[in-house]
Amino acid sequence: MNILLAYYRYSPHTNGPSTYIDILRKSLEGKGHSVDLMSHDTRWLNIQVADQQPTDKHRLKHELIHRLQTAYTAKYPLWIYWREMERYSLEQAVKQFDLEKYDLIHCHDFMTARALARSKPQHTPLIVSLHNFKYHEAKITGEYDEKSGQEQQYMKIEECLGAMSGDVVAVPCEWLKHELIQIGVTPSNIRVIPYGIVKTPFIEKKSHLPKNRPHQGKKIILCPARLVPVKGHRYLIEALYKLRCERDDFHCLLAGEGPELETLQSLSEKLGIASAVSFLGKRKDMPHLMNISDVIVLPSLHDTFPLVILEGQFSAKPVLAASVGGIKEIIDDGADGLLVPPADSEALAEKLRLLLEDDKARQKLARQAFQKAMKHWDISVHMRSIENLYQTFEAQKRAERPRKNHRKEQGLDLEILDQIGEKKTSEAAYTIAGEIPEHLKSQLEKEEHYIHVYDLSGVLLQTKAIDSKGCYEFHQLPRGRYVLKSTIEAFGNQTVSIG
Template identity: 35%
Template sequence: MKILIATYWLIPHVGGVWVYIQDLKASLEKLGHEVDILARHPDDSSYYIVNTGRRVEKKLFRPLIEKEIKAVYASQPIPIDPWIVDQEIEFCSYALAASYLGLRGYDIIHAQDVISSRALWQIKPNGVPLINTIHGCLATDFWVSLEGRAPSDSIWKYACAREYYGATSSDLAVVPTNWLHRTLGSYLVPGDHMEVVPYGMNIEHFLQRTKERNSFKLPKDNCNILCPARLDKVKGHSSLLDALHLLKQSRNDWRCLFVGDGNLRAELEIKALELGLSPYVVFAGSRNDVPSLMRQSDIIVLPSLNDNQPYAVMEAQLASKPILVSDAGGIPEMVQHGQTGLMARAGDSGELSRCLQLLIENKPLRNRLAKNGHSWGLKQWSLPAMAERIEELYERLLSKQHIRKASHPPKYPGHHGAKICTYFRNAYQMDIPKSFSIVDDHIVGSILFQANQS
């Protein structure tokens, strides 16, 4: 079959979603299928089908739809946050770009996030099944990032509506963990609309990469701690710095390497300096040699405040390294405390510090956790098993053995942009469904009125 894997995120990038997409594509091709990838280009000014030369500039669509969307939101009886308006402009641009690049000819579309899922569900030709893999909960991440501050009413309604409609804009949704299954259920996504399929990894390729040479040499006379995660509030780096500050009071025979980048880097570097951690903590930025850095490390730590099924945990287990994790999200499904790793309460820097000290002091414990984690990882993170399960779900949709479990309420009684859609159909022979609206009427309704999602 011919398959389109689609994501709203920039591709390529450093992170689990890109690893998943690459591994899934390679596995499906090994099973005999033809696979394309639709994504935002790294320049963030265009969209493209990866490695095909098919590409379209965002400016082809944005100027026309921006005026329409802003006018509709400006006319509403309650003020709408400009961030929401911009999000919807970007969403609509992605949908029209997908239509321009062409969705006919694919047997199935596999979206990788709630944004691309919602966009493609509205723009795709009738009869082409759409499945989505949801890699996390954007609304829950957003709430965690606020650190106890209440969001504006309209933004929270928007976040909940985007989660619900994005997850249910498919014939079937795939989630990697039971935690995410429960979490999306709290946003009213029907439980029987979702299938739990844990991630798999190309284990042989990863183990080969651990043997590669890298230019970053960790000191051998210290216990080397590695935290591989993007610098985002939900990853818990601030809590880790507090834990390291406590650890420094009792011992200084360790170093911690933060691998990853993000908008929190400057803030975290300042905090490390203020806590007197500069000699002990290194911010290495984004790197493509994480597997070999893991090989050099003694302990892997991931102090997430919210997470789904982080690849860093899978990689640490396969690299035979002891891991210290938080109990956030789906992580407890990956680590058994005291057997395949150690687990601390999310956000509890004191407990995190005590676990770090225990691992530094007790090398036999580190070795036992590493050995058990490696055995577990080899059995649990099979890429062929994941790919075969996904292929089975494709076949269920194509043979119509599966009946869609989610349904959307009637649309908010608005339909916008008919003239714009007609222009694009005629000017570029784009296959835009008659039902497509430049403004997502469900989202508008969810913001204006009391949303059902909470």
Template identity: 50%
Template structure:
């Protein structure tokens, strides 16, 4: 088969879904299938298939605004407007591609699922793997509570209609199946196929490090965002540090909370104990060189890092969120504590630090669990069953939607309705710090550079060019928390709160 994978973020990435996508693609290609990947580029300015067939994202977004923007002139918040323009950009870019050459489309988020459903040839089956419940994430992070009633409805209905657009919905755990059903997704469409991890990635794993006078290494592999709960781990480490100095902790991941977590680390006196490694692509090596893997999330779904931890034969300590209990049996092949409870986290960390035999037993049992439950061949059997079911009887001659018939997504808009309640919105104007501007002179001279404004869920709302003077600006958006990233290599990730 010719298969198109679609993922909203850029690729290759280092997060769980990206690792899963690359692994699944590799397995399908081993069996002779042709698999293309439709994503953003790393700079978030292009939409492309495997780095080719690139389409200027800013160009199609302008087209989307010209063709559909007036539909949102009254009754919709600017946050909804910009999210819709972002998805329409994906739709219009897809219409410039030859989607008819594919036998099946497999999306990996509800946004691309809705976008490609609306513009693909009707005969091509569409499958979507949902890797998270964004509605639940928004609730637990506090983002949902800051939104207007209309925006809250949009959060639920956007995810619902994206999932319902697919012929089959794949999830990794019962928890996520229940959450999606809770926002209205038809249970009969949802199929549970747990993630898998290739044993090859851990074929060079080391045995449990021998007891030495060296400090034990705690590894926290997680993006630096609120829902990953790093602050509770830091509080737990501070508590334990008052009693002992036989451990260090490494944080592997990038994100907008870096500065805040660095400040908290310093305030707790943990600068000699905690190291932030940034984005890493060598997780098996990091796990093999660690003694304990800890994931203190406030929200998670079916964390691949826990599967990797079990494959690496290291003890895993995680919080009781999402589908974690479908991975870890508490006390047998890992440990589970309540989320947002630094004292409970400290208690379990002490147990692991104190008892090498306990660590070893949990690690060995985790490895046994991995061999039984997280095998790639088992996972691929489930994927292929879904593919066979959705492609059975598909036609082969229907053309895709002509560009001149494209219209705004009325079914979604009808689900949320208009609102006459005023929403406080503010604009954002900024300038690069002098030191950053001086470092970026050549980049600004050689080609256009941009700064992107993301909402809390990671969707690009607006993109601003950066002037030669370092200035950038965005149109008004509702008050709330946002993230800035740039095509400038040294800009980093900036969290901002507009109030």
């Protein structure tokens, strides 16, 4: 089969869905399929597909903003307007590509699913995989409560229709299936297919490990997660503080990048445990980090079916995780891992204390975790289910009578807009203005650079060019919290609150 995988974020990335997509792509190619990937480029300006000419999504969005701004902002909140402009520009970018050659399209988020459903050839099967549940995440983080009623309704409808845009929606766990049904997704459209991973890198013989591992003489606690509030690092650091008051036999490695870096570093320093914590940033050697660790911990406030837990089990390490989302479907508490309530630093400290003190208990959990991984999480198990799903819808396509593939010019997505209604109340509009650090300004002489502003769900709202003095401004933003990123990689992530 000739397959197109589509994902909103740029590739390669370092989050769970990107890791899964990379595994899926290589596995499909290993079975003889031809696979291309559609995504943003690393600068978040273009949409790219294999060897086709990239499409300038930034230009398309600029045109849409000027054409639709008045009609939208009179009826809908600014946050909805900017979300819609992003999705429409993605849709327009998709239309620039030749998609006729693909036997099947597999989207990995509701944004690309909705855009491709409205842009792809009519006869091409569309599979949607959802790896997270942003509606639930927004409730956990408090973002949902900060939105107007119209915005809350949009948040739910947008994700529901994205899930319903394909012929079927695949999810990794029963928890996510249940949550999608609660927001209106048809149960018969959902297939539960747990993830699988390639086990080889994680089953590393101890003889291959360095003799002098870091922090010699101390047990290593590894937390592999993006540095964002929903991952619950704050509660882990508080738990480490409680432990450090009574012992000095551990060191914690935080592997991941994100806007919470400075906040978490400051908290570690304030609690006096900075020497017991290392912030490793983005890492590409996760199998090595897991193999040199003694305990893996994931204190998430919200998560769906984290691949890092599967990886930890293949590494034969005990995993301590918060009992949220589909994690309860991966870990059998007390048998092959340990679970604690979310946002509970006391419970985290108690279970970490057990794992640090009781070698036999730690080793028993590790052995049973490895046995579970070998039985359930090998990629071959997952791929059988995925290929069966593909073949089902590809066969249906062949059985259908050929249809002309003229794609209609799509207008506004009324299926979403009609359900949220035109109930806009007055709202203030704010500006974000800033200047890049002095040491980065030399990069402006080499090429034009941009600043992007994202909402907390990771959707790109606006993009502005950095002027010759290193300054930038964003206008017409509603009150809220945002993340700034730049095409200058060293700019990193900055979190900004306005209003």
